[in-house]
Amino acid sequence: FEMIPSMAETPARTELREELLVPLTNGTRGSETWMHRPLLRARVESTLGMIAHTLVRAPRPEPDARPLFFRVMAVDHESRELLLRLERFNHYFTHESVLLAAGQSIQVGSGGNVYGGVDWVACAMNADEHADLTLPGSWALPEAPVGNPAAVHSDALRELFGVAFRADGAVRNSIVGFQLKGVASEAEAWEAGFGSIYWMEGVVTRVRDRHGGNGKLLSIMRVNNDWMCDLAALVEYDDEGVALGGAFTARFLRYATVPGLGVGHPAIVYDEASDLYWMASNVNRDAARRWRNPPAEEQALHPALHITPFSKCEVDRSTLALFYSPNLFNWQPAGVVDYHQALHRHFTYPHMIVDGEDLLIVSRASFAPWARDDSELNAFYNNHNSNSISFHRVRNFRRLANAAWALEQGVYSQHPRANGPVIEVSGMPGAAKDSASS
Structure with a gap:
């Protein structure tokens, strides 16, 4: 799941x-x-609640x-x-x-709850399935949530x-807390550090395949944007030692291409x-469209779509496709579960x-939302807002995969599978190291 630190009941703070x-x-x-942004080493009373890549203010x-x-x-908790x-x-x-x-x-x-104006950090909870899950003490949290590195590189992205x-x-005003003047354009605002892409709605899967799975949890997170409709963020959780009283750790792996992760929320299962x-x-059939709704007088025949600037990949959710993968990173198409020609219709989440x-x-699903003239909610149902649930059965689904090809390893492959190198961000520069997951 994701959290917004600025929306905590008592937001984290410390003093110099x-x-x-x-x-x-x-x-x-x-x-x-401006050209060479200073890096400053701040010695503080406590680093509790401070998360790498998030925004802080003095x-x-x-x-x-x-x-x-x-x-x-970077955060150095020890020092x-x-x-x-x-x-x-x-x-x-x-x-x-x-x-x-x-004492500063x-x-x-940021104190504003506006998309693009707050940091979303990734987190997870773990509990023994036989425990009383209504008790807070049954749940374990990672040592620290994971901040989004994209927030540091908004202009470059x-x-x-x-x-x-x-x-x-x-968005700019929600971040700084007052009327900000002097920004000439959105391009300049991105250069200045505003407008970070955000991640959301992670799908967590245990990496337990028999040809290199490491037993850890991989969260594949949606990344809303206009163009790269297969953009995802990968965060790994290691809960191996929790049952024995050990650490529950989390780390960012990388941004990656996973089909449809800029369009909607997928479902993933491992098949033994x-x-x-x-x-x-979901598959967006044409991410290069210039999306515009028709004039109001034409919307009785052509209902308005839900179009969010900078999230236009999710406009087309009319096609639900099936994919398979040997490792959760590389996905191959298996076929189309269902689709509709009309953009108002959707099969999603x-x-x-x-x-x-x-x-x-x-x-x-959204099923014929414009079919009844007497429904006041007609204008509400569209490519984003549902009025139905659809049920699908994919018969003999395993025949759709070329499993022998996907699972081939041979003499040239290596165990364990490499997920790195990954630069650790929990310590200060000089303590960073490359590591590979095993």
Whole structure:
């Protein structure tokens, strides 16, 4: 699941143990500290609740008033230190270097509940299936949630891959907490550090295949955007030692292409008989469309679609497809479960189980929402909002996979399967190391 640190009942905060000089030059776009964002080592009273890649701020009293904003690049719990990157958008309202005194508060950065204006961090809970799950003590949490690295690279992701999220005035103002002036365009706002893509709705699967599975949990998370409709984020959870009182750990692996993860929420099951993972996921047939709703006077015949800027991959949820994989990373098409020509119709957010030789799939659906003129809810049902549940049976589903080809390893493959290298972000630079999952 995902959490938003700024929406906690008591958002995390700490104080500086020593004064901290925050350098700013000229206070304008293109200045030295704009082009080369300073990295600052902050010694704090506690690192509890501080998460790598999330936004924090240092509130300042009158007459300064405006807070300073930083990204947490690394957390060293043992030394009680944060590595902070000064965010570029500080230059719009702070025009010279600032000395933060010992005792200065450092707290969660954004207080606005606006998509694109808050950090979403990944987390999981684990419990023994025989325990009383109504008791909080039955559940274990990872040592720390996982922050989204995309938040650190919003401008680069937009420039290289065309993926970005909202950086409009409403989002910018929700982050800084006041009316921000001086931003000339959304492109400039992305450059300044606004508009990070976010992850959501992870699907967790135990990696237990017999040809290299490591027994850990892999969360494949949706990444909403306009163009890369197969973009996903992968987070790994290791709960092997929890039953023995050991640690429950989590780490970000990478961004990856997984069919339909920019479109909707998939369903994934592991099938022991085929030793393959199976996924029902939506397919966007044309991500390059310029989506526009017809004029209001035409919507009786052509109902309005649910179109969200920077999440346009999810406009087309009319096709539910089936895929298989030997490893949860590489997916092959097996066929189409169901589809409709009309974009108003959808089959989405599926769930599925193996039933002998068949796959049983249940899905949210929108069925002929414009068929009844007397229904006041006609305009509500569309490509996003459901009014039906659809049931599907894929008979003899294993015949749809080329299992011998997918599972081939031979003399050239290696065990265990490599998931790395991954750069650890829990410590400070200098302590980072490459590691491979086994």
